Amino acid sequence: xxxxxxxxxxxxxxxxxxxxxxxxxxxxxxxxxxxxxxxxxxxxxxxxxxxxxxxxxxxxxxxxxxxxxxxxxxxxxxxxxxxxxxxxxxxxxxxxxxxxxxxxxxxxxxxxxxxxxxxxxxxxxxxxxxxxxxxxxxxxxxxxxxxxxxxxxxxxxxxxxxxxxxxxxxxxxxxxxxxxxxxxxxxxxxxxxxxxxxxxxxxxxxxxxxxxxxxxxxxxxxxxxxxxxxxxxxx
Numbered sequence: 001x002x003x004x005x006x007x008x009x010x011x012x013x014x015x016x017x018x019x020x021x022x023x024x025x026x027x028x029x030x031x032x033x034x035x036x037x038x039x040x041x042x043x044x045x046x047x048x049x050x051x052x053x054x055x056x057x058x059x060x061x062x063x064x065x066x067x068x069x070x071x072x073x074x075x076x077x078x079x080x081x082x083x084x085x086x087x088x089x090x091x092x093x094x095x096x097x098x099x100x101x102x103x104x105x106x107x108x109x110x111x112x113x114x115x116x117x118x119x120x121x122x123x124x125x126x127x128x129x130x131x132x133x134x135x136x137x138x139x140x141x142x143x144x145x146x147x148x149x150x151x152x153x154x155x156x157x158x159x160x161x162x163x164x165x166x167x168x169x170x171x172x173x174x175x176x177x178x179x180x181x182x183x184x185x186x187x188x189x190x191x192x193x194x195x196x197x198x199x200x201x202x203x204x205x206x207x208x209x210x211x212x213x214x215x216x217x218x219x220x221x222x223x224x225x226x227x228x229x230x231x232x233x234x235x
Contacts, residue, residue, distance in 0.1 A: 039216055041213065041214065041215050041216055042213070043063075043213045044061065044212045044220065045060070045196065045209065045210075046061075046209070046227060047061070048207070048210075051067075051070065055073050056074045057071040058070065058071040058224075058228070058231075060212070060224060066086065068086060069085060069221070069224050070084050070086065070088070071083055071084065072084075074228075079095060079098065080093060080094070080115065081093070081232070082094075082114060083228060090114035092111065092113070093110070093112075094108055094111075094225060095109045095110075095111065096109075097137075107140075108232070108233075109136070110134055110135055110136040110138065110222075111134050111135065113132075135157075136157060137155075138154070138156075139155075140153050140233050150171045151170070152233070154166035154169055154170075155169070155181075155226075168183060170182075170226065172193070174231070175207075176195075177193055177194065178193065178194065178195070179230060180192045181218075190215045190218040190223075191212065191213065191214050191218055192213045193212055194210060196209045196210050
Protein backbone atom coordinates (compact mmCIF):
# COMPACT_ATOMS: atom_id res chain seq x y z
CA UNK A 1 0.00 0.00 0.00
CA UNK A 2 2.85 2.42 0.76
CA UNK A 3 4.27 1.90 -2.73
CA UNK A 4 0.82 2.63 -4.12
CA UNK A 5 0.62 5.85 -2.11
CA UNK A 6 4.05 6.85 -3.33
CA UNK A 7 2.94 6.46 -6.92
CA UNK A 8 -0.24 8.51 -6.53
CA UNK A 9 1.56 11.25 -4.58
CA UNK A 10 3.41 12.18 -7.77
CA UNK A 11 0.18 12.90 -9.60
CA UNK A 12 -0.84 16.51 -9.92
CA UNK A 13 -3.72 18.03 -7.97
CA UNK A 14 -6.55 19.82 -9.71
CA UNK A 15 -5.93 23.41 -8.64
CA UNK A 16 -8.98 25.05 -10.20
CA UNK A 17 -10.59 25.65 -6.81
CA UNK A 18 -7.52 27.52 -5.60
CA UNK A 19 -6.78 29.80 -8.57
CA UNK A 20 -8.11 32.84 -6.70
CA UNK A 21 -5.85 32.17 -3.74
CA UNK A 22 -2.57 31.18 -5.37
CA UNK A 23 -1.22 30.89 -8.88
CA UNK A 24 1.09 27.95 -8.16
CA UNK A 25 0.60 24.90 -5.97
CA UNK A 26 3.20 22.23 -5.29
CA UNK A 27 3.41 19.09 -3.21
CA UNK A 28 5.55 19.11 -0.10
CA UNK A 29 8.71 17.04 -0.36
CA UNK A 30 11.04 15.88 2.37
CA UNK A 31 13.60 18.38 1.12
CA UNK A 32 11.23 21.14 2.21
CA UNK A 33 10.85 22.07 5.87
CA UNK A 34 8.00 19.84 6.92
CA UNK A 35 6.97 21.94 9.91
CA UNK A 36 7.39 25.42 8.41
CA UNK A 37 5.17 27.39 6.11
CA UNK A 38 5.88 27.34 2.39
CA UNK A 39 6.09 30.21 -0.11
CA UNK A 40 3.66 28.39 -2.40
CA UNK A 41 0.65 26.15 -2.00
CA UNK A 42 1.48 22.54 -1.14
CA UNK A 43 -0.48 19.29 -1.07
CA UNK A 44 0.04 16.11 0.91
CA UNK A 45 -1.38 12.62 0.46
CA UNK A 46 -2.81 11.48 3.80
CA UNK A 47 -3.38 7.79 4.54
CA UNK A 48 -5.47 7.03 7.61
CA UNK A 49 -3.28 4.14 8.71
CA UNK A 50 -0.04 3.62 10.62
CA UNK A 51 2.91 1.92 8.93
CA UNK A 52 3.55 0.03 12.17
CA UNK A 53 1.82 -3.33 12.33
CA UNK A 54 -1.15 -3.53 14.73
CA UNK A 55 -1.07 0.24 15.35
CA UNK A 56 -3.64 2.82 14.40
CA UNK A 57 -2.48 6.14 13.04
CA UNK A 58 -1.77 8.29 10.00
CA UNK A 59 0.85 8.28 7.26
CA UNK A 60 1.51 11.45 5.26
CA UNK A 61 3.39 11.25 1.97
CA UNK A 62 5.17 14.01 0.03
CA UNK A 63 5.51 14.36 -3.75
CA UNK A 64 8.82 12.44 -3.73
CA UNK A 65 7.02 9.42 -2.25
CA UNK A 66 8.76 9.72 1.10
CA UNK A 67 7.26 10.07 4.54
CA UNK A 68 6.61 13.61 5.80
CA UNK A 69 4.45 13.11 8.91
CA UNK A 70 3.35 10.09 10.92
CA UNK A 71 1.07 9.21 13.82
CA UNK A 72 1.25 5.82 15.54
CA UNK A 73 -0.85 4.20 18.29
CA UNK A 74 -3.76 6.46 17.45
CA UNK A 75 -7.43 5.82 18.23
CA UNK A 76 -10.43 8.10 17.88
CA UNK A 77 -11.04 8.48 21.63
CA UNK A 78 -7.53 8.79 23.01
CA UNK A 79 -6.82 11.81 25.23
CA UNK A 80 -3.39 12.43 23.70
CA UNK A 81 -2.09 12.20 20.15
CA UNK A 82 1.43 13.06 18.96
CA UNK A 83 2.18 14.28 15.44
CA UNK A 84 5.72 13.29 14.43
CA UNK A 85 7.98 14.02 11.50
CA UNK A 86 9.38 11.27 9.28
CA UNK A 87 12.17 10.45 11.76
CA UNK A 88 9.75 10.10 14.67
CA UNK A 89 10.51 13.45 16.31
CA UNK A 90 7.43 14.91 18.05
CA UNK A 91 6.19 18.12 16.42
CA UNK A 92 2.85 18.74 18.11
CA UNK A 93 0.86 17.06 20.87
CA UNK A 94 -2.94 17.15 20.81
CA UNK A 95 -4.70 16.69 24.14
CA UNK A 96 -8.38 16.54 24.90
CA UNK A 97 -9.47 18.86 27.69
CA UNK A 98 -11.28 17.12 30.53
CA UNK A 99 -13.39 18.65 33.28
CA UNK A 100 -14.92 16.48 35.96
CA UNK A 101 -18.17 18.41 36.26
CA UNK A 102 -18.93 18.62 32.55
CA UNK A 103 -20.95 15.99 30.75
CA UNK A 104 -19.52 16.88 27.33
CA UNK A 105 -15.91 17.96 26.79
CA UNK A 106 -15.58 19.75 23.46
CA UNK A 107 -12.17 21.44 23.85
CA UNK A 108 -8.80 20.22 22.60
CA UNK A 109 -5.35 21.73 23.30
CA UNK A 110 -2.37 21.78 20.95
CA UNK A 111 1.13 21.84 22.44
CA UNK A 112 4.46 22.34 20.74
CA UNK A 113 6.64 19.25 20.87
CA UNK A 114 5.80 16.38 23.22
CA UNK A 115 3.78 16.51 26.43
CA UNK A 116 4.87 13.85 28.93
CA UNK A 117 3.04 12.35 31.84
CA UNK A 118 -0.55 12.39 33.03
CA UNK A 119 -1.71 15.95 32.48
CA UNK A 120 -4.74 17.81 33.67
CA UNK A 121 -5.15 19.93 30.56
CA UNK A 122 -7.11 22.65 32.33
CA UNK A 123 -4.98 25.79 31.98
CA UNK A 124 -6.72 27.33 35.03
CA UNK A 125 -5.58 24.50 37.27
CA UNK A 126 -2.70 25.48 39.59
CA UNK A 127 -1.14 22.02 39.31
CA UNK A 128 -0.55 22.58 35.60
CA UNK A 129 0.76 26.15 35.92
CA UNK A 130 4.40 25.08 35.80
CA UNK A 131 3.93 22.72 32.88
CA UNK A 132 4.06 23.38 29.17
CA UNK A 133 1.42 25.82 27.99
CA UNK A 134 -0.79 25.06 24.99
CA UNK A 135 -0.33 27.18 21.89
CA UNK A 136 -3.85 26.65 20.54
CA UNK A 137 -7.26 25.66 21.81
CA UNK A 138 -9.75 24.07 19.40
CA UNK A 139 -13.41 24.05 20.35
CA UNK A 140 -15.84 21.70 18.66
CA UNK A 141 -19.04 23.35 17.52
CA UNK A 142 -22.06 21.99 19.33
CA UNK A 143 -24.73 21.70 16.64
CA UNK A 144 -27.63 21.85 19.05
CA UNK A 145 -26.60 25.35 20.16
CA UNK A 146 -25.84 26.91 16.77
CA UNK A 147 -27.83 27.36 13.59
CA UNK A 148 -24.85 27.17 11.21
CA UNK A 149 -24.42 23.42 10.88
CA UNK A 150 -21.59 23.90 8.35
CA UNK A 151 -19.22 25.04 11.13
CA UNK A 152 -17.23 22.20 12.70
CA UNK A 153 -14.87 23.96 15.12
CA UNK A 154 -13.17 27.22 16.13
CA UNK A 155 -9.44 27.63 16.73
CA UNK A 156 -8.12 30.04 19.38
CA UNK A 157 -4.58 31.27 20.01
CA UNK A 158 -2.83 30.87 23.38
CA UNK A 159 -4.75 27.78 24.43
CA UNK A 160 -7.95 29.45 25.63
CA UNK A 161 -11.39 30.17 24.22
CA UNK A 162 -12.42 32.46 27.08
CA UNK A 163 -12.09 35.71 25.12
CA UNK A 164 -14.51 34.42 22.45
CA UNK A 165 -12.28 35.74 19.66
CA UNK A 166 -11.19 32.86 17.48
CA UNK A 167 -8.40 32.96 14.90
CA UNK A 168 -9.57 30.22 12.53
CA UNK A 169 -12.84 28.52 11.74
CA UNK A 170 -13.25 25.02 10.30
CA UNK A 171 -16.20 24.36 8.02
CA UNK A 172 -17.50 21.49 5.91
CA UNK A 173 -17.88 17.76 6.48
CA UNK A 174 -15.01 15.59 7.69
CA UNK A 175 -17.12 12.48 7.10
CA UNK A 176 -17.12 13.37 3.39
CA UNK A 177 -13.49 14.62 3.47
CA UNK A 178 -14.53 18.09 2.34
CA UNK A 179 -13.33 20.59 4.97
CA UNK A 180 -11.84 24.07 4.89
CA UNK A 181 -9.82 25.96 7.50
CA UNK A 182 -10.50 29.68 7.11
CA UNK A 183 -8.86 32.76 8.57
CA UNK A 184 -11.45 34.30 10.90
CA UNK A 185 -10.85 37.90 9.79
CA UNK A 186 -10.30 37.59 6.05
CA UNK A 187 -12.32 34.39 5.47
CA UNK A 188 -9.52 33.22 3.18
CA UNK A 189 -8.96 29.47 2.96
CA UNK A 190 -5.63 28.53 4.59
CA UNK A 191 -5.98 24.75 4.37
CA UNK A 192 -8.38 22.25 2.87
CA UNK A 193 -9.16 18.54 3.08
CA UNK A 194 -10.24 17.04 -0.23
CA UNK A 195 -11.04 13.62 -1.59
CA UNK A 196 -8.20 11.97 -3.48
CA UNK A 197 -8.98 11.25 -7.10
CA UNK A 198 -7.03 9.42 -9.74
CA UNK A 199 -6.00 11.47 -12.76
CA UNK A 200 -7.45 8.92 -15.18
CA UNK A 201 -11.18 8.29 -14.93
CA UNK A 202 -11.69 10.36 -11.77
CA UNK A 203 -11.76 7.27 -9.53
CA UNK A 204 -11.87 8.09 -5.82
CA UNK A 205 -9.72 6.30 -3.23
CA UNK A 206 -12.36 6.16 -0.51
CA UNK A 207 -12.22 7.90 2.86
CA UNK A 208 -8.95 6.38 4.08
CA UNK A 209 -6.78 8.20 1.51
CA UNK A 210 -7.30 11.92 0.93
CA UNK A 211 -5.49 15.17 0.15
CA UNK A 212 -4.48 17.94 2.54
CA UNK A 213 -3.86 21.24 0.72
CA UNK A 214 -2.00 24.00 2.57
CA UNK A 215 -1.98 27.60 1.32
CA UNK A 216 1.13 29.83 1.26
CA UNK A 217 2.17 31.14 4.67
CA UNK A 218 0.25 28.52 6.67
CA UNK A 219 2.11 25.89 8.69
CA UNK A 220 1.66 22.40 7.21
CA UNK A 221 2.24 20.71 10.58
CA UNK A 222 -0.54 22.75 12.16
CA UNK A 223 -2.79 21.92 9.20
CA UNK A 224 -2.13 18.22 9.81
CA UNK A 225 -3.00 18.74 13.49
CA UNK A 226 -6.39 20.02 12.31
CA UNK A 227 -6.86 16.74 10.45
CA UNK A 228 -6.14 14.75 13.62
CA UNK A 229 -8.54 16.89 15.63
CA UNK A 230 -11.34 16.50 13.10
CA UNK A 231 -10.77 12.76 13.05
CA UNK A 232 -11.12 12.61 16.82
CA UNK A 233 -14.20 14.82 16.81
CA UNK A 234 -16.15 13.20 13.98
CA UNK A 235 -14.94 9.60 13.54
